[in-house]
Amino acid sequence: MPVTSRARVADLDVALADWQAAGLNVPPVARAHKLAVLSKASVRRVVGRMTAGDLVAFHATLCRVYCPSLK
16 A cells, blocks of 8 residues: 555545654555556565554554445
8 A cells, every 4th residue: 555745635645653753754545446566576675564553553443444344
């Protein structure tokens, strides 16, 4: 999924609260509605990693769309 520093614009954008702990320089938004699959060779570098708390929030957002029976 894309992670951007642009302001939240879609209902499925997730603001990452622990962005500094994730190793990022600015507060980002993860765009849960724009998932993509990349090969490892396509990834040039890792700039940060989501914390457990942000992963829970992101997972909840994904489940609103893709797991409606689990609500």
